[in-house]
Amino acid sequence: MGGPVVIDEAFFARDVLQVAQDLVGCIVRHGSAAGRIVETEAYHHDEPASHAFVGLTARTSTLFGPPGIAYVYRSYGIHALLNAVCEDETSGAAVLLRALEPLEGLDEMRARRGVQDAEALCSGPGKLTQALGVDLSENGTSLLSGPVRIEPPPAGAPVVRLVAGPRIGITKATDLAWRFSEQGSRYVSRPWPAGGAAAPGGRVY
DNA sequence: CATGGGATTGACT
DNA sequence: GTCAATCCCATGC
Numbered sequence: 001m002g003g004p005v006v007i008d009e010a011f012f013a014r015d016v017l018q019v020a021q022d023l024v025g026c027i028v029r030h031g032s033a034a035g036r037i038v039e040t041e042a043y044h045h046d047e048p049a050s051h052a053f054v055g056l057t058a059r060t061s062t063l064f065g066p067p068g069i070a071y072v073y074r075s076y077g078i079h080a081l082l083n084a085v086c087e088d089e090t091s092g093a094a095v096l097l098r099a100l101e102p103l104e105g106l107d108e109m110r111a112r113r114g115v116q117d118a119e120a121l122c123s124g125p126g127k128l129t130q131a132l133g134v135d136l137s138e139n140g141t142s143l144l145s146g147p148v149r150i151e152p153p154p155a156g157a158p159v160v161r162l163v164a165g166p167r168i169g170i171t172k173a174t175d176l177a178w179r180f181s182e183q184g185s186r187y188v189s190r191p192w193p194a195g196g197a198a199a200p201g202g203r204v205y
Numbered sequence: 206c207a208t209g210g211g212a213t214t215g216a217c218t
Numbered sequence: 219g220t221c222a223a224t225c226c227c228a229t230g231c
Contacts, residue, residue, distance in 0.1 A: 041212070049212070059227055076213050077224030083212085096212055126213050136226090169212055189213095207231080218220070 007152050008144060012067035016042045016086040016093035021180050023084065023095055025160040027151040030132040033108050035100030035122050036153075039181035039188045041167045043083070045092030048172040052092025062140050063092045070148055072129070072139040079126030080135050084143055084150065098125045098168075098179075100132075101187040108133075124189040163192055 007026065012019055020042040028035055045052035045063070051073070052063040062071045063085060071083040071094050083094035100122035102109055109121045109131035122128035129135070134148055143150045153160075161183040166174050168190060181188045 043212070051212080054228070057228070073212090074225055074227095076211060077226075079213050081212060098212085124213070167212070171211090208229085210228095211226100214223095216221090216223105 005152055007150055009066070009068045012084060012086050012143070013088060014086070016044055016091070016095060017178065019084070019086045020095040020178065021162055023097070023150070024162060024180055024182055025153045025157060027103065027153070028082075028097065028100060028128075028132065028148065029104075029151060030134055030138075030148045031105070031108075033102075033105030033132050035102045035104075035128065035132070037097055037099075037150075038101050038185040039097075039099035039179070041096040041098055041180070042178040043094050043096060044087075047176060049167065049170040049174075049176075050092065050094075052094075056092075060092060063094055064089055065140065068142060068144050070138050070141050070143050070146065072134060072136050074136060075126065080129040081125045082129050082132075082134055082138075082148070096125060097128060099123050099181070099185075099187050099189045100128045101185065102131070119186050123187055127189075165192065 020040045023037050023040050026037050043050040052060045056064050067086050069085045071085050072080055075081050083096050085094050087093040102118050102121045113131050121131045138148050162180050163183045164177045165179050167179045
């Protein structure tokens with residue numbers, strides 16, 4: 001897709017659907033652990049599946065912060081989920097990182113996750129934060145200059161083929177095809193329908 | 206102040 | 219396929 005080479009605040013300030021697609025193929029790093037993003041979902045305060053739908057509260061203040069910061073929250077009392085805040089302070093928009101292809105610090109990830117299989121280390125939004133060692137203390141920190149960083153794809157990396165479909169694990173706004181992943185990746189949180197075809201209502205890019 | 210519901214995972218029938 | 223674990227916080231009394 002010839003996406004942006006530079007990841008800066010302007011990268012995250014764009015439309016959240018565009019950022020969600022462009023983040024697939026980028027690198028997330030925390031300490032010596034790093035992985036390549038293979039699956040994302042977009043959320044926006046205009047639709048009820050978003051935490052920001054309720055407006056500005058203590059919980060959502062991070063979502064209504066500047067683009068390029070991390071929104072980390074606890075899900076089901078157990079898991080930390082990592083998002084990248086997008087658009088401007090009025091949007092309450094963010095991209096949820098749902099799965100990574102582990103690249104560096106595999107043994108560190110295995111120790112934190114308690115599993116060996118590389119395909120199971122980061123194949124879910126709660127799994128990848130556990131593997132990277134990301135927790136709620138990183139909420140609100142910069143993804144450009146903070147402890148958790150997002151980097152552009154390595155130079156010469158092949159163009160990513162994207163598949164879009166409905167978001168997972170939500171009960172509202174399930175008609176929106178705002179989940180994006182790399183076509184054919186073995187590291188996604190849930191496999192797509194056989195043959196690499198787009199899910200119902202989805203689309204292949 | 207009490208209650209209830211998750212953007213999930215892993216164990217189990 | 220079902221279900222519990224377990225914490226934050228929005229909501230309502």
